[in-house]
Amino acid sequence: MRRQPWRVRALAIATATALITTPSACGTGIAAREPGAPLELSIATFTEFGYEDLLIEYQQKHPGIKVRHQRTGQGGTYHQQLFTRLGAGSGLTDVVAIEEGHLSDALAASRLFQDLAVIGPRDVTGNRWLDWKYAAAKARDGSLIGYGTDIGPLAMCYRVDLFAAAGLPTDPELVKPLFSSWDSYFAAGDDYAARTGKPWFDSAAQIFNAMHNQLATGYFDTDDTLVVATNPAIRQNWDAVTAATRRGQSAGLTAFSAExxxxxRAGAFATKTCPSWMLGVIKAQAGPANAGRWAVTGAFPGGGGNWGGSYLAVPKQSAHPREAAELAAWLTAPEQQIRAFARTGNFPSQVEALTSPRLLGTVDEYFGGARTGELFAAQARKVSAPQYKGPGDGRIQEAVVTPALRAVEQGTTPEEGWRRLVQGAEKIAR
Amino acid sequence: MAAAGPGRGEDRPVRTRLAPYLLVAPFFVLFTVTGLFPLLYTGYVSLFSWDLVGDSPGFVGLANYAELLGDDRFGTALVNTLSIFLLATGPQLVVAVGVAALLDAAPRPSTGWRVAVLAPTAMSVVAVGIVFANLFGPRYGLVNAALAGLGLDPVDWQADRLAGHVAIAVMVNWRWTGYNALVVLAAMRAIPPTLYEAAIVDGAGRWRRFRHVTLPLLRPTLLFVVVTSTIGGLQVFTEPKLLDAQPGSANGGASGQFQTVALYVYQSAFETRRLGYASAVAWVLVLLVALLAWVNYRLTRRMAGVDG
Known part of the structure; x- marks a missing residue:
């Protein structure tokens, strides 16, 4: 703790530099490039996008273009930097990756991004992507700020051994009725908790977020008015989740914490909301000792859903927006995303990629030989029209709703938790 | 600088007159760029309503400061900071003096021991935070396993307010006790042996020599340790950020039960995205640190007057 006034100071410097440079922002200058002149493009991604080989190939296909790849390990750090530099008006790469949870903030700042429908290659149209994926990247003024890369269609994962011990069915086909609606899901949870005395799901926030994303209207209406306190559906979801939590269904384990x-590994919960990429997380965390104990089924309460996945965008800061858009368009083409899928397991968002034999043939032995490619491709088609996300939507979810639900798990009353939710959301939306 | 006026430098060549200024210039230039300017600019920003990615900051005068007075989250953060500071400084001081006394009592000063005592200070605070956050895990943490082994109830370090403060204080203490012990040890070594000899002649035992000779002479050093602990203790940031189970969260626990003021600055700037408000919080923190430092400075002078 001691000897770190640099912390406050560093913050001040960051703030100061960010602010000083603001007036010089918005230099849109689309520099015309002389044919044949060498050009360096840069692209920034976080965690694993699987683009290494693809970028080498792109440079071979386009002599004269050099692509610099900036990789950040953690998504949180990456996006914070992204928005600081966006506000500062400089420092961003020509192509930037934006994760779905942060997309609402990018859409609110759409004036700082190029409209890809205008500057992107003409042959790239909305038909390339799943409708909901494409529509989610449209700002209120109608501009398209990002090309979709991957998605995280939701299915349900469950512990076969814990289900068997509780006398529940274990076959992926036979468990589907338990996951047909949220009512049946919570009822099954009561059943399970009564028979075993153990929690049903990992944390309240993981359930609430999935339910919330299925609503027609989310935290904001399309005029960017905060409707948290006035949309009865949000309160209903809150009541359902907190009631189930109070009945002992939540293990109270915050997502991505060490616990x-x-x-x-410990089998602390019997079910898990499971976007496609969660299979990798389960394998890594539960370990080989638990192979075959986890299963996945092609059902999700309340229809379908999506959690995660990203977009590639071109900030107006970029001096070579057309070339940057071309690169983003090439990377998000079905052929390329299939190769990224083979490398990292990131599920492609392109319609054509979802029918590729390579994807449909994917089988996962860890999950009892489930045909996961086929399963998640089907789940991706169940996702309905995207909910409108207002400015700060993702931050309300992360910094307000999740802590409020954790507080309820730690003993705060649902009423007090709700008060914090409304108050916190108003603070971010102001 | 170097104003050419009547004085003793007049007959010297300009180079010689400028040299001293040039020699100290790097510090002042660096300080102005990285210390003074950001400090003042933060004060300027605190007068605006300024969104992180917004394009039109509006001047609001002292409105941010007025809002701060009625902000219960800020009040909670302030209480948390002071509580963690007290829990960290008190035990740390006692243990540091004890460790120093043990090292001092050794017949031959061992470099090995001193390095060992100092080692935690040299470690990355993030690494320390991650390890300790795991140790203090409510369900699978080692500390609770040990408590269970002793037949005690497990403690939810991430939910309970006081327990969270204790966990953070332990991290702080673990890192800084050794450093302070060495500072105290240096002061102990500087005490003239004649004083001890006189005390022995007077029949004082080991404990009385420590109590009535060593401790009084350590006072100025202890005050220095307290001052530096105060400055650092009011800025605790990394430890509470990492104790929070939610990765990346700046909330200091689900209910902000261990959110410190420094963490609240960060949350206001990057989650609520109100740079003006965050700057106001940062400035209040600066004033608080300055106030406490001033109090300690006065105390030190008085003690020095009494003892020396």
Missing amino acids: WEAGF
């Missing part, structure tokens, strides 16, 4: 990771 949550240990919980997969």
Whole structure:
């Protein structure tokens, strides 16, 4: 703790530099490039996008273009930097990756991004992507700020051994009725908790977020008015989740905490909302000792859903927006995303990629030989029209709703938790 | 600088007159760029309503400061900071003096021991935070396993307010006790042996020599340790950020039960995205640190007057 006034100071510097440079922002200058002149493009991604080989190939196909790849390990750090530099008006790469949870903030700042429908290659149209994926990247003024890369269609994962011990069915086909609606899901949870005395799901926030994303209207209406306190559906979801929590269905393990990771190994919960990429997380955390104990089924309460996945965008800061858009368009083409899928397991968002034999043939032995490619492709088609996300939507979810639900798990009353939710959301939306 | 006026430098060549200024210039230039300017600019920003990615900051005068007075989250953060500071400084001081006394009592000063005592200070605070956050895990943490082994109830370090403060204080203490012990040890070594000899002649035992000779002479050093602990203790940031189970969260626990003021600055700037408000919080923190430092400075002078 001691000897770190640099912390406050560093913050001040960051703030100061961010602010000083603001007036010089918005230099849109689309520099015309002389044919044949060498050009360096840069692209920034976080965690694993699987683009290494693809970028080498792109440079071979386009002599004269050099692509610099900036990789950040953690998504949180990456996006914070992204928005600081966006506000500062400089420092961003020509192509930037934006994760779905942060998309609402990018859409609110759409004036700082190029409209890809205008500057992107003409042959790239909305038909390339799943409708909901494409529509979610449209700002209120109608501009398209990002090309979709991957998605995280939701299915349900469950512990076969814990289900068997509780007398529940274990076959992926036979468990589907338990996951047909949220009512049946919570009822099954009561059943399970009554028979075993153990929690049904990992944490309240993981359930609430999935339910929330299925609503027609989310935290904001399309005029960017905060409707948390006035949309009865949000309160209903809150009541359902907190009631189930109070009945002992939640293990109270915050997603991605060390204890949550240990919980997969220990079998601390029997079900898990499972976007496609969660299979990798389960394998890594539960470990080989638990192979065959986890299963996945092609059902999700309340229809379908999506959690995660990203977009590639071109900030107006970029000096070579057309070339940057071309690169983004090429990377998000079905052929390329299939190759990224083979490398990292990131599920492609392109319609054509979802029918590729390579994807449909994917089988996962860890999950009892489930045909996961086929399963998640089907789940991706169940996702309905995207909910409108207002400015700060993702931050309300992360910094307000999740802590409020954790507080309820730690003993705060649902009423007090709700008060914090409304108050916190108003603070971010102001 | 170097104003050419009547004085003793007049007959010297300009180079010689400028040299001293040039020699100290790097510090002042660096300080102005990285210390003074951001400090003042933060004060300027605190007068605006300024969104992180917004394009039109509006001047609001002292409105941010007025809002701060009625902000219960800020009040909670302030209480948390002071509580963690007290829990960290008190035990740390006692243990540091004890460790120093043990090292001092050793017949031959051992470099090995001193390095060992100092080692935690040299470690990355993030690494320390991650390890300790795991140790203090409510369900699978080692500390609770040990408590269970002793037949005690497990403690939810991430939910309970006081327990969270204790966990953070332990991290702080673990890192800084050794450093303070070495500072105290240096002061102990500087005490003239004649004083001890006189005390022995007077029949004082080991404990009385420590109590009535060593401790009084350590006072100025202890005050220095307290001052530095105060400055650092009011800025605790990494430890509470990492104790929070939710990765990346700046909330300091689900209910902000261990959110410190420094963490609240960060949350206001990057989650609520109100740079003006965050700057106001940062400035209040600066004033608080300055106030406490001033109090300690006065105390030190008085003690020095009494003892020396």
